[in-house]
Amino acid sequence: MKFSPYIYEPDKSIEVYRETEKFFEANPDIKKRIEELGWIYHTVGMIVPQNFENFWSGHYFPFIDSWEELQVSFTQICFGLYKQAFVSLRSGLELGLLSVYFNINDDGHNAVKEWLNSKDNTPRAGKIWKILRQNDNIKKFDEKHNLKQVHEDLGYLHNYVHTKGAKHSNRMGLLKSNSQTFEEKLISKWLHSYADIISLVSTLHLLKYPISVIRFDYSKKFGIDIPSFGGLEEYNIDKIASILPENYLDDIEIIAKEDPTTQETIHEISSFPDMTDEQVEEQIINLEKMSIENGEGFTKWLENQEKLLKSFGQSEFDEKMKTRIELLRQWATENDFLESKAKRMGWNI
Template identity: 80%
Template structure:
């Protein structure tokens, strides 16, 4: 087997090919430690789920109020990628960025006017109001929220945040310990460091725990167990509520008593209780109404995506992935209905092919 030769750059020692070699060792490490790989995956899903808590409506959908959280999630993913390639200092710098952006998600939306509050910062205007606020300013604002203030008085989460101050040292390279020289096996290029992966994972998990907690406190309806499918079917509006299985994922990683105390806060939160009462007063969805929602959603995927033929292939692959050989009668009827509709409307093939796009 001929080893692929990577491009070389004279005078540079931190070359891309070194990172590729480190990545191979990182892959092997995850294969030999599947529990660590699983932990990283679970934490990623949990953080992604927290984004579902932030309300989206016609007024704020394109406003940018969701940008800080989304960018936080992207920054954390970049941090993970840097860990995989042996860029450990940079990974911790990105962790700090993810933490800061996660805090800003709560800060800008603290008064439910994030669609306005975020505007100047989002567009990087040349004024002081557009500057990213210091941590002290962020806490001054978010502690004006009664839920966060009460919880902080008991659990001191402001100190939890201050304890992440060590991440600042990676940004400014406080000595060799926080520089590109960090690592037991370190020479003058990228190296695989199992201990640094463990250290990174601890920081990653702690950051996700704190940002999750703050979002649950800002939107305490998220901790209320309620069967929203019964009232909304598959089209649950984005108002801060979580389906129970998503709530359970988040609850599993938080410190003892956190969920218990946030639930107590939710019971005393007027907005939460009023919203739950309004939802509970809605009529239950019928099976026919839910099926109509499903049909309309699948029609949208077929019409605007790969067409019916590819859609059906995907359904069959998914079926087999669960070890099932045949669709149930309900799904068979759905397929027949969608096939007839697709044939009548010329949606059998992908949209790009139907439109003659050269992709």
């Protein structure tokens, strides 16, 4: 569809997207890198503690909005809107820092309120770093690795917000016409900036919540119902470590060992009795019951389990799973949960 007199038309972006798709198909390593960085940032979000007091408070909003800005930035890259993609990167970076800033004293559920309700302005970088360095872990790490300088090195993103000349404008590109074009070098430049942002924001979250780098099998103590207190499974620690500069993780692990709150928490968790297999199975059953009752119903649930089984190249459930299925089948039949909740309630969805 054409919109006169506009030259930056949606149709042009669709053309660029087709070229971008071909580029990613021809360069699977770049596609994989973008996906890995996205999963790493998603994992960092698991570090921010959640509890009944703060769950709906908005303390998590800066991180969520940061992640959304980074996703929007990627989409803009795909459609040839490169200047806007770098602007969104800057927003993602700023919001990522605010995630730590507002939660620096573990009272984010209160500290974030005025800003969340658009009453307070977003603090400037100088104020953000002044507050961040009030945290002993961040201050100690910053003195050695100069994180603030890492942030300042990303200051060029500001140039896209305020259009510092042609190279930071919508005319970015080698053979740029006055409309969207596919620009391979700008994708590479974007990816470099994206990785630097994720590395910095990840580092700050690890320092604020150093329990996140403690290697501990929380499933032994909590089963599948692990509380959101900042702890990560070991493979997630390694995942984040893969994008950090050399020695970053080693130094954060040292900080974690010396951090009183972290050590007290781990000591307390270690004192809990291990979960039995029966207790874990009960957790799984209860979780599946919730899914069946409030969502897809038993029939669809079983279909999905069978699809999952085949995706793993298997043809038959093990005995534990067979027992679980029969228990859930009987429960669902007795309670009329075979069909989805929408169908049972007569919702026209």
